[in-house]
Structures are given as structure tokens and as C-alpha cells.
Amino acid sequence: MQIAVLNTGGTISCVGTPLAPMSAEQFKTACQTYLDPVIAQSYPDVTLTYVTDLSFPESSSGTLDSTNLQPTDWCLLASYLLGIYSTYDAFIVLHGTDTMDFTGTALPFLLSAFDANGIATAVISKPIILTGSQLPMFYQGPDQNAPSGLLYNTDAFQNVCGAVAAAQTGTPEVCVYFHGSLFRGNRAVKTNANQFAAFSSPNYPALAECGITFDLVPDTILPGPVMPAVSLDTPAVVAQVQAQLTAITAAINSMPVMQFNAVPAWYQTSPAQAMLAKLITACVGEGIKGLVLESYGEGNFPSGNPNQPSQGAIYQALDSANAAGVVIVDCTQVLQGTVNNSAYAAGAWLPAVGALSPADMTPMAALAKLMILLAAQQHNGWSLATVKILLQSSLLGEMTSVNRLDSRVNDVLLPGQSISALDGSATLINDAVLGPRLLSSTGTVLWSALGASTPADPLPGRLVMQNDGNLVLYSRNTVPLWATNTGIYGGASSVLTLSGSMSNSTLTLQVYDYQHHKVTATLYSQS
Incomplete structure (x- = not known):
């Protein structure tokens, strides 16, 4: 496995007293001397390549303390990753801790693309792992010109080892690895300035935990591209994202x-x-x-x-x-x-x-997401209303999805659970007694899966958006009680969406097959 290591700066690559950043070449030499032999013991098939030509223009050393990172630096890093994307199987980004939670959201949005309905047209297919440390990686004495070894009892070495382990899993997300935990990047928050456990994910579980073994939690991980036509492994998709990124870079400061x-x-x-x-x-x-x-x-x-x-x-x-x-x-x-x-x-x-x-989105994620959506608005031909809808929609798992069931991510509406229109004007609730019902904010029944009929098997049941494109209500005994009958042999990844608003007569409840780009069922429409 070929892994690129990008050193943007931060404590992990500082040495001396007082701490000062190493040059990219010095850091590369130190890693190859002291770190690579240890990594090779556990991962003999991994080759780490240390990038030396990534440079931030506002810094004389080329690296930058994350305190001084600005939005154009997010764009610079994203552009560099796109440029080498086809060459490597995974990427480790060494980053200062102060703004890692901002970069953790910015990068996935800069490396992805969406249509006006929030359907992905470009998606990450490889791991991009952000990590750093509270203490430096290497020791360099006052009379030394280069590091002479790894520092004892710091988090730097363990975090890099964990990042390599995370990269090995192939998880197709931008993640933050810190102190034994792998977090979704756009969910991570710096919550401790003094302990090695510097980051946590208050509103979403860890994607993996590293102890004696590295254990993924499969249900928490984004599924990656639905097909090659939206994967960054496809050159045309990279070109699409690069064109969008160029426009974002030009607009983001404004x-x-x-x-x-x-x-x-x-x-x-x-x-x-x-x-x-x-x-x-x-x-x-x-x-x-x-x-x-x-x-x-x-x-x-x-x-x-x-x-x-x-x-x-x-x-x-x-x-x-x-x-x-x-x-x-x-x-x-x-x-x-x-x-x-x-x-x-x-x-x-x-x-x-x-x-x-924003449901449970962090303020850091909200800032980075909104800034990028606004900067991409003109390039994508979005109205400001569309930007607001996308901001409130879960695009990359950065927030709980409030108006959708996705067959590959959150596919089930359990008894008592609901999804709502973004303005709250209507709610689809899976009623434990009456089954799925679409209600206005005043309680008017707009649509009911079962109507007035008595179900053939007892409720409560589960409403499932299946990955074949069929939306099915199952009884408590797993007997199908109702379905859209839109399933396709071979799969049709789909989303049930409650969109629009009662206030302007645009409310719709639809099943959309995003694998084949078509609406397969309209359960309710005001228009």
C-alpha cells in the first residue's frame, strides 16, 4: 500500500527549545531514519512517501501552525491532494490541533461535489487521515543540527501509527485519528488542550477504536461512491472537482x-x-x-x-x-x-x-460548510435558497439527516421516529399504531401508507428504504405490509426525501433512485 504523508505543520513536526518547525526535508529524513523501521515491523507492505513540495505561501518555512491557517489554505491542501490522488492508496495529513476540526470539515466538502438536490456527483474513495499531537515527535538537543531520536512518552508516535492503521482499512472518508480513536473529520471537536485525548466526537460515535487491535465500527462509516461515475478514482470526476475547487478558491475570501x-x-x-x-x-x-x-x-x-x-x-x-x-x-x-x-x-x-x-452539526463544521457552499454557489448555478437547503441537509454525514432516509446510510424509520421538511411544515412519522403517515404542522393527515385498512400483520413496524430501491413497511414479525414496488434487480441505491414547504405549496414526498438518476415514486405532492 502506498501512503502519502503531508506535513502541514503543527507541534508534531517541531523540535528544539523553544519549539520551532522543521523543514519538510528535515522531517522526511527524521521519519525515514526513526519512524519507518518501526512501521515496517507491523506493516511490511506499506510504503510511506513524505511530501516535500507542499508549501504554504504565507510561511517562510513552508509549513504553517494551524492557528494561522486561512480558508485559501484549505483549498491549497485540497488541490494538492487532488493532484496526487491517483498515485496513492491513502493519505495522512499531519496538522496542528488548533484548527483541525475546521479542516476536518473543509477537506471533504472541497473534495466532493453535489447537485442542487444534495445528491453526490463526486465522492472520496480513499482514506484521508488527519492527525497531529500535543507533543513533538522527535528529540533534538541544543547542540544538535538534526533530530537524534523519537521523543519518549509522547502521543506523536502513537498517533502516526494509528493513522497508518486507519489508512490500511480503506475507509473512504476524511477522518481525524487521535489517542486511539478514529473520528469522522466533520464531527470531530478539540475538547482538551492538555491531555493526549485532545479530540472527541460528541454527537457521533467513533468510526474505530485502536487498542490491542484496530477495530472498525462498520455501521458508522460512510459507504463511499455508489458507482465509478461519481468516484475520485475516475479522472473525469477529479477534473470536475478541480474545476469547482478553482472557482471556490477564487471566491472563498469574498x-x-x-x-x-x-x-x-x-x-x-x-x-x-x-x-x-x-x-x-x-x-x-x-x-x-x-x-x-x-x-x-x-x-x-x-x-x-x-x-x-x-x-x-x-x-x-x-x-x-x-x-x-x-x-x-x-x-x-x-x-x-x-x-x-x-x-x-x-x-x-x-x-x-x-x-x-443545523440539527447536531458543530459550529466549526457549520462555518466551513457554509463558507464552501457560498463560494461554490456561482460555479454550480445555485440560488441562495438552494445553499440554505444544502446547509441544512446531511451531505457527508456532518449532521443527523432530518428529512431523508438513505438506503446506504440511514435506511430505517423505527416506530415513533420521523423525518421532517426543513421548515417543519410537515412530518413523516412511523406511527406505532397507524403506520407511516405524513402530517402537516397542524396535524392534518396528508398521506398514509395503510390508509384506513387494517394491516394483515400486527404493528408497530419498520419503514425501510432498501438498497434495491423499494420502500417497504414491515410488520413487527417482518411481514411486508406495504411497498412502493420500485425495487430493481441488481440494486438501486435510493433516498426517500421530504422536501419543499407547505407554505409555498412545494411539499413533496418522493423516492429518488440516485444510482440511475430518476424519481421512482411520488407518495405526496402539493404541486
Whole structure:
């Protein structure tokens, strides 16, 4: 197996007192001398190639502390990976820990492409493993010109070994490996600055754990390309992604996105004034295109008027931002959980100012995803409304899918579970007594799988989007009670999607075969 090792910078490749970055050539020589012989003992079929021509223009050393990485550097790294993609079987990216959780989201989105419905047209097919360390890899004494060995009892060596093990699995994702755990890159968060277990994944389980053995958790891993026509192993697909990346690189600096924390701060109701409102207005004045709110709890944000939110200065500042075309995302500053801003009056006003719900996406992932979608908008011919829909849709497993069942990822609606339109105007619930039913937000039944008929076998049942393209309701005894009868021999990877909105008469519930690019069943349509 051929694995490329890209050293972007960070603690792992620093030496000396005080710590300073090694050059790419010095790091390569040290790794070949001290690291490769150890790797070869466990992985004799692995060849590590250390990249020396990746250089960040703002740094005199060529490598860059991740604190100083900017969005164009994400693009530079993605472009380099595309350029060598066909040469290697896997990639290890050594990266500083400070912004690894931002890069963990940026890279998969820069290396993928989607149509306006969120269906992948280009997908990663090989492992890309981000790792780094809290302490350096090598020891170099004060009178030495080069490292003289591996440092004792640091996390650097173990993390690189784990990254190699992760690369061996062929997992087709951008991942973060740290302290024995492999995380989806766009789910990882730096949660500890002082311990070796620096990263965690609060809202999604680890993809693998490394102990005595390296153990994958298969159900957590993205399935990869549905066919060669969307795989980065296909040269035409690489060319498609490179063209999009060129456009993103040119546009990304003009699409700044800002994270904005909810904090206890002064406000007054009459006349309406608030410190947070002034800061929001200042950000909009500086040309931001997106605002990621880091709200309290389930998505609560101060409005500036507890009794009449719409009269509050913060409400009005956000409303003005939305009217100016700024995309507002209501994330939470709480590490774990899902945004539900309708749970409390203190957050229920946010949709009125255009705030979008990202489910359980991290603020770091929301920032990187939104910035890249905005930068890709013109190239892909998307409207701003399409960008907002894509932002709220799970494209690469970065968030819980709220409006879809996918036959290859999340294929089952269990009793009591539901999917909803992104604006909450309709919900498809698998009722434990009545079976799958599409309900409006007022409770009106729009569609029912079983209608008024009594099922031939008892409920509750499971609604399954099968990988042959057939949507089937199974009884509790696994007897089919209802189906779309859209199955295709040989497979038809498909998605059940609840899209559109009751408010503008565009609501649809459809089965879409994304392997053959066609709608196979329309269960409900307002239009």
C-alpha cells in the first residue's frame, strides 16, 4: 500500500527549545531514519512517501501552525491532494490541533461535489487521515543540527501509527485519528488542550477504536461512491472537482462567515439597544456573508426584549442581516445535543429572522460548510435558497439527516421516529399504531401508507428504504405490509426525501433512485 504523508505543520513536526518547525526535508529524513523501521515491523507492505513540495505561501518555512491557517489554505491542501490522488492508496495529513476540526470539515466538502438536490456527483474513495499531537515527535538537543531520536512518552508516535492503521482499512472518508480513536473529520471537536485525548466526537460515535487491535465500527462509516461515475478514482470526476475547487478558491475570501457567541450582555428595551446588536451590525457592515450563532442550550439566543422579541435590538439586527442576504445558522455552544429552537420562547423567534437549523452539526463544521457552499454557489448555478437547503441537509454525514432516509446510510424509520421538511411544515412519522403517515404542522393527515385498512400483520413496524430501491413497511414479525414496488434487480441505491414547504405549496414526498438518476415514486405532492 502506498501512503502519502503531508506535513502541514503543527507541534508534531517541531523540535528544539523553544519549539520551532522543521523543514519538510528535515522531517522526511527524521521519519525515514526513526519512524519507518518501526512501521515496517507491523506493516511490511506499506510504503510511506513524505511530501516535500507542499508549501504554504504565507510561511517562510513552508509549513504553517494551524492557528494561522486561512480558508485559501484549505483549498491549497485540497488541490494538492487532488493532484496526487491517483498515485496513492491513502493519505495522512499531519496538522496542528488548533484548527483541525475546521479542516476536518473543509477537506471533504472541497473534495466532493453535489447537485442542487444534495445528491453526490463526486465522492472520496480513499482514506484521508488527519492527525497531529500535543507533543513533538522527535528529540533534538541544543547542540544538535538534526533530530537524534523519537521523543519518549509522547502521543506523536502513537498517533502516526494509528493513522497508518486507519489508512490500511480503506475507509473512504476524511477522518481525524487521535489517542486511539478514529473520528469522522466533520464531527470531530478539540475538547482538551492538555491531555493526549485532545479530540472527541460528541454527537457521533467513533468510526474505530485502536487498542490491542484496530477495530472498525462498520455501521458508522460512510459507504463511499455508489458507482465509478461519481468516484475520485475516475479522472473525469477529479477534473470536475478541480474545476469547482478553482472557482471556490477564487471566491472563498469574498464569502466570509463569522461565529458569534451568545453571552450575557447589556441591553435595554426602550429605546431598543443592545451590545450584541451593535456587534452583529458591525459584522454585517464588514461584509460577512454568513453568521453562525453559538446559542445557548437547544438554540436560544437573546432577542433584546424578553416580552416582545420582535421589538428587541438583537432581533432587529439579525432581521436586517437576513434581509441583506446574510445566511444565519442557529448552532449551539453546548458540546452535545441537537438544536431545537422551538422548545423555548427564547429561541422560537429565530426562524422569523431566517435562522436555519443545523440539527447536531458543530459550529466549526457549520462555518466551513457554509463558507464552501457560498463560494461554490456561482460555479454550480445555485440560488441562495438552494445553499440554505444544502446547509441544512446531511451531505457527508456532518449532521443527523432530518428529512431523508438513505438506503446506504440511514435506511430505517423505527416506530415513533420521523423525518421532517426543513421548515417543519410537515412530518413523516412511523406511527406505532397507524403506520407511516405524513402530517402537516397542524396535524392534518396528508398521506398514509395503510390508509384506513387494517394491516394483515400486527404493528408497530419498520419503514425501510432498501438498497434495491423499494420502500417497504414491515410488520413487527417482518411481514411486508406495504411497498412502493420500485425495487430493481441488481440494486438501486435510493433516498426517500421530504422536501419543499407547505407554505409555498412545494411539499413533496418522493423516492429518488440516485444510482440511475430518476424519481421512482411520488407518495405526496402539493404541486
